[in-house]
Amino acid sequence: MPDDSSGTDQVLPHRYADLAQRLESQIHSGGLRAGDRLPSVRELAGQFQCSISTALRAYEHLEALGLIGSRPRSGYYVQAQAATRELPQAIALPQSQPSLISSDLVSTVIDTVSRPGLMPLSYATPAPEFLPAASLNRITRNLIKQQPAQALSYLMSPGLERLRQQIAARMNAAGVEAAAEDIVITNGALEAINLCVRMLTRPGDTLLMESPTYYSLLQVAEEHGLRVVEVANDPTRGVDPEEVRRLVRRHRIDAALLAQNFNNPTGSLMPDAAKRELVQILGSAGIPLIEDDVYGELGFNGQRATPLKSFDTDDRVLYCSSFSKTLSPGMRLGWVLSRRHRRELARRKFTASCAAASLPQLLVSRYLDGGGYERHLRGMRSALARSVARFADVVLREFPAGTSVTRPQGGFVLWVQLPDRIDAMELFAQAAQGGIAISPGTLFSAAGQYQHHIRLNCALPWTPKLEQALCSLGWLAARMLRKSAAAGA
CATH class of the missing domain: 3.40.640.10 (Type I PLP-dependent aspartate aminotransferase-like (Major domain))
Known part of the structure; x- marks a missing residue:
């Protein structure tokens, strides 16, 4: 990503952001359903009495979030998964004061993900390309x-x-x-x-x-x-x-x-x-x-x-x-x-x-x-939004049924909730053996909760190797789920 990248126009941020938010609310409420064709950029500008640049920026923002997609010579449509994507559920926390998670566990995870050659999906740091x-x-x-x-x-x-x-x-x-x-x-x-x-x-x-x-x-x-x-x-x-x-x-x-x-x-x-x-x-x-x-x-x-x-x-x-x-x-x-x-x-x-x-x-x-x-931030925000949306799409496609992901509104990490039969620490260990570094959810709670969650760093340049790593991670999760189901049968 160029270090001096700038936005596509000089539209005030809140204009297109407000318009995008209104459309996003319609998608999540069911007013706009999966597969619905959206108005053309010119039609949208007319409906909301805004400039064509503002309407286009709003569509680009929603596309970066993975909520809509464009089809050649056809326009913009609501993505099939946009309205149905489940969010990770909040977990009931213990009423008593929790004991802090073991520092030995954190050290073990950090030592593992720091090994050279692993696909760096663990650390929450942006790659130099961003x-x-x-x-x-x-x-x-x-x-x-x-x-x-x-x-x-x-x-x-x-x-x-x-x-x-x-x-x-x-x-x-x-x-x-x-x-x-x-x-x-x-x-x-x-x-x-x-x-x-x-x-x-x-x-x-x-x-x-x-x-x-x-x-x-x-x-x-x-x-x-x-x-x-x-x-x-x-x-x-x-x-x-x-x-x-x-x-x-x-x-x-x-x-x-x-x-x-x-x-x-x-x-x-x-x-x-x-x-x-x-x-x-x-x-x-x-x-x-x-x-x-x-x-x-x-x-x-x-x-x-x-x-x-x-x-x-x-x-x-x-x-x-x-x-x-x-x-x-x-x-x-x-x-x-x-x-x-x-x-x-x-x-x-x-x-x-x-x-x-x-x-x-x-x-x-x-x-x-x-x-x-400010020019750098505009370019970085846009690139991160696209990357997070792309990660989420692949996870939902390649991971086993019952997986849910967050819809971050900023930053560059993705919180993934796996089916209950999948232990995140075991997935972490198997992924490391396969050359992939992830962060198990247990690290993120003083009470040791989130045993079925992982965090992924999305601030990485998209490459075939990265996509293959995500697909491999999904395959490992699916294999663990099958084994767990067979053992419990």
Whole structure:
């Protein structure tokens, strides 16, 4: 994907996104059924009194999501599976506080999927083809040549001022009141989250987390000796504020750690009204909220997802993010935003690792100054939407009956629920033997739930080898199901 790719027109994102959402609602409600022919682009523009460019962008967006398809010289049609695709079901969580998943299990999985030569469907990182590698390479060479002293020396905490100014400007554009002095640059978002957890809690405290959630966040809780209370994360709408309210009343919760913009692994997006209510519930109870928002820029509808922090009127939300999902995982460049705790966070960052790497800070700052980041994001969002839809289509076609997949609204991971007779850990082991790395669902729950789920990384260039790997994974799952059925007969 070219690093300077841009959208097909200059239509305001919300125009085509709103139109696409209306059509998507008609598909899921049954108003538009599988096989129905959609109006032509010109007819759609006339019906909704919008430009042809807006109508075309809406159709392209729905096609990228796998909901509609085009036929040569015939137009657009609702895909056969679009209205019938089942979503993974939410799992009833245990009422008691769960024990955290074994770190040995996580280490075993990471050691396995890190073997060279495996098809990388496990790690949630974008392949270089989705990133502006050419631009970053050019800027890096120029920095080493033009600013060697600054590029090769320390930039002490809280980090490069110009970069913090740029991040603050982007946060303000997203509805979050921020200033450069409120931001501390970190080695990725995970270090930012670690700093916040260490500052806000003590061993034995209780942390509210969604389920399923990214397994490294569970490891953070274990590392700090915390108990975890899980709140169910709906594959579409995220956590239910009323359930959070119930848990807050029932448990003594010391802090919350949530990712509600395209959660990893489900890709769910919490509605803005629910976000506002969630922040109010936690704020009223005096519970600080650590927000993990590394996927917030990667919404498929072209809009930046609203951070929870934007509804924070009492400065109780500590906002953590990074450029790992949009520019480069290897640069390890993240940040934490908090006016209330900025000095303490900067001090803790200094004592933890002295400073974030200088060259990545200078590199990203210059790249942002160049004005290409928004063009890159537009191209990346579109490419990721197409890739996720393509992955979902192959999984539903090749995996055994009873398999369901999420419909992520952003990000690039796919959450797959397998038939109950298929054990995800066994599938993980057999897939690794066959040269395929996947993430078993058990990793994503403190209570060890999701034994029949897997997570797939979709941010990979589509190749015959990749398609064959997915087909092989489906064949392995079908074989396991047949064996399990035979054993139980």
